Amino acid sequence: xxxxxxxxxxxxxxxxxxxxxxxxxxxxxxxxxxxxxxxxxxxxxxxxxxxxxxxxxxxxxxxxxxxxxxxxxxxxxxxxxxxxxxxxxxxxxxxxxxxxxxxxxxxxxxxxxxxxxxxxxxxxxxxxxxxxxxxxxxxxxxxxxxxxxxxxxxxxxxxxxxxxxxxxxxxxxxxxxxxxxxxxxxxxxxxxxxxxxxx
Amino acid sequence: xxxxxxxxxxxxxxxxxxxxxxxxxxxxxxxxxxxxxxxxxxxxxxxxxxxxxxxxxxxxxxxxxxxxxxxxxxxxxxxxxxxxxxxxxxxxxxxxxxxxxxxxxxxxxxxxxxxxxxxxxxxxxxxxxxxxxxxxxxxxxxxxxxxxxxxxxxxxxxxxxxxxxxxxxxxxxxxxxx
Numbered sequence: 152x153x154x155x156x157x158x159x160x161x162x163x164x165x166x167x168x169x170x171x172x173x174x175x176x177x178x179x180x181x182x183x184x185x186x187x188x189x190x191x192x193x194x195x196x197x198x199x200x201x202x203x204x205x206x207x208x209x210x211x212x213x214x215x216x217x218x219x220x221x222x223x224x225x226x227x228x229x230x231x232x233x234x235x236x237x238x239x240x241x242x243x244x245x246x247x248x249x250x251x252x253x254x255x256x257x258x259x260x261x262x263x264x265x266x267x268x269x270x271x272x273x274x275x276x277x278x279x280x281x282x283x284x285x286x287x288x289x290x291x292x293x294x295x296x297x298x299x300x301x302x303x304x305x306x307x308x309x310x311x312x313x314x315x316x317x318x319x320x321x322x323x324x325x326x327x328x329x330x331x332x333x334x335x336x337x338x339x340x341x342x343x344x345x346x347x348x349x350x
Numbered sequence: 351x352x353x354x355x356x357x358x359x360x361x362x363x364x365x366x367x368x369x370x371x372x373x374x375x376x377x378x379x380x381x382x383x384x385x386x387x388x389x390x391x392x393x394x395x396x397x398x399x400x401x402x403x404x405x406x407x408x409x410x411x412x413x414x415x416x417x418x419x420x421x422x423x424x425x426x427x428x429x430x431x432x433x434x435x436x437x438x439x440x441x442x443x444x445x446x447x448x449x450x451x452x453x454x455x456x457x458x459x460x461x462x463x464x465x466x467x468x469x470x471x472x473x474x475x476x477x478x479x480x481x482x483x484x485x486x487x488x489x490x491x492x493x494x495x496x497x498x499x500x501x502x503x504x505x506x507x508x509x510x511x512x513x514x515x516x517x518x519x520x521x522x523x524x525x526x527x528x
Contacts (some may be wrong), residue, residue: 156512157512157515157516157519158508158509158512158513161508161511161512161515162508162512165493191519191524192515195468195518195522195524196487196488197517198468199468199472199483199484199487199488200487201473202469204384204387205386205387205390206383206386206387206400207382207386207389207396207399207400207403208396208400209400211378211382211386211400211403211404211407212375212378212382212407214404215378215404215407215408215411216371216374216375218404218408219371219374219408219411220407222412223369257411295371298371299369299370299371299372302369302371303368303369303370305367305369306369308406310455325352331475
């Protein structure tokens with residue numbers, strides 16, 4: 152009797168739609184050696200599945216978090232740049248289409264001011280280079296919380312860009328002001344508190 | 351598996367989408383071991399597996415907004431991890447052959463007759479064969495899915511799997527005497 156190859160037996164574990172599978176299955180029913188071989192195959196796979204889970208030797212979250220923070224900083228700069236372009240385009244469009252509506256121009260001017268303030272704070276923070284400083288655990292926790300809230304505001308800023316023009320300016324203004332408040336607090340945490348303790 | 355690994359997965363995902371770092375870390379903590387295990391079984395070194403773990407979660411954190419909840423969260427994370435691990439194999443391009451990697455492991459062919467344990471036998475397979483065995487037999491991917499991830503054909507995956515089992519059977523001392 153010709154026995155099945157291991158390749159044929161491995162294929163039998165699949166759904167069995169290949170031509171010749173029916174013949175192979177019939178053979179396994181009749182041939183005890185091939186049946187034992189198939190059983191060994193099943194057992195080997197079961198043993199593979201039962202191998203103990205391997206774990207990393209070191210905590211790998213800190214490097215992932217560090218990359219995320221760097222990515223967020225790049226994203227913040229990009230958002231500020233894109234938002235600036237969007238506002239400029241929006242002002243130009245308002246003037247071209249319907250003349251400068253006082254409300255739109257006022258809102259846009261306020262957004263521009265908030266953005267400028269936000270960028271100035273980003274610049275101050277960047278010059279201070281917070282990544283290279285050591286903070287105590289409580290201060291680091293506060294800074295992290297502020298970073299998270301800024302990330303959420305940035306996410307909402309991206310969403311606000313998709314709104315209709317009438318509601319967009321007010322929403323953007325609200326978010327940019329919130330962002331300035333958070334950036335102010337972040338700079339305060341990093342620069343002021345650190346200088347207080349002589350870092 | 352999601353609820354087993356991560357209680358309150360929906361809420362964690364919603365917070366992670368909003369950029370909440372505590373939620374992103376909760377995702378990492380829930381899946382770090384299965385992701386590392388998959389990466390370590392496929393990659394040759396622990397350092398490579400650690401890199402794959404980091405790259406996987408960096409991608410997860412960046413792309414969580416695109417996760418559509420059509421499949422399981424673990425299925426989504428696992429596919430990212432498998433792709434990253436296979437990418438790492440392609441990048442490293444050790445002397446990849448379908449045969450043994452004796453030169454890499456420093457082992458001699460003469461010890462073929464020695465009975466190995468399953469861990470050692472798995473480790474000794476070529477990287478491609480090991481990846482196919484792990485993805486198919488343990489993680490449950492189909493040959494079609496493996497072929498797509500590897501940029502090969504389903505037949506390639508099938509033949510790698512069959513040949514790998516021939517090797518494993520031999521090294522584990524399961525040869526049929528006849």
